[in-house]
Amino acid sequence: MELIILPSHDVDAVAARLVADDLRAASPGVLGVATGSSPLGVYAALERMIAAxxxxxxxxxxxxxxxxxxxxxxxxxSYAAVIRREVVERLGMNPAFVRVPDGRADDLELACAEYEAAIRHAGGIDVQILGIGANGHIGFNEPSSSLASRTRVKTLTRATREANARFFDDVADVPTHCLTQGIGTILDAQHLVLVARGEAKAEAIRQAAEGPVSARWPASALQLHPNVTLVIDDDAASHLELGDYYRETYRLKPAVEDR
Structure with a gap:
């Protein structure tokens, strides 16, 4: 796991460069997209690359x-609408090539199985963009989620619904259930790029990077992946015991690669 700790205003550009490098290498590539506030700046930075x-x-x-x-x-x-608005339209993607789990399906279990099959048919995800919840969830894999889980129906915790209530008129309007890629599904991606800002995410980041691998903090499963990059700001890094080490490692990395 690589941690890149930066001033907040540099996070999006660095994360976008990592994503863009992977997609160029895999051209045309398969991108895993996330909703929420954390990835929005990354999409904006990718949009600027496209415009240039x-x-x-x-x-x-x-x-x-x-x-x-x-x-x-x-x-x-709906995440279908958010992805269409914030990703497909802004990044000039073909809507036919962008898929969201079908939360309106009559058979939700079948919809989950078909989603897994579609990812496999596409050859797997080359680079997955991730955010992280204050309770350590990735996707909607809440605490207690199996670290081997696949795409499935999940119940949203009260804390997650309250965090998402800012997008709705009231917390009562936030749906109680979701379809989410499982932790095992996420770990199948070739490269995981997680973006986080703010002290509210600091404990989740500490547990993800330095804590024991545990279903209590679902993001801790990222430690099991061979190619994970956390791009975070100083506030999100504030609980890390090894923060200075991560900063020094990143600072020296270009010098090592140039040898």
């Missing part, structure tokens, strides 16, 4: 991490 002619995602396939159950697809806060 440095990146083309028109043939790139994409898979979303999750979707609410029962919410209309045209609801502005």
């Amino acid at each position: 002619g440095d990146l083309d995602l028109s043939r790139t396939r994409a898979f979303a991490l999750d979707e609410y159950v029962g919410i209309p697809a045209d609801h502005p806060e």
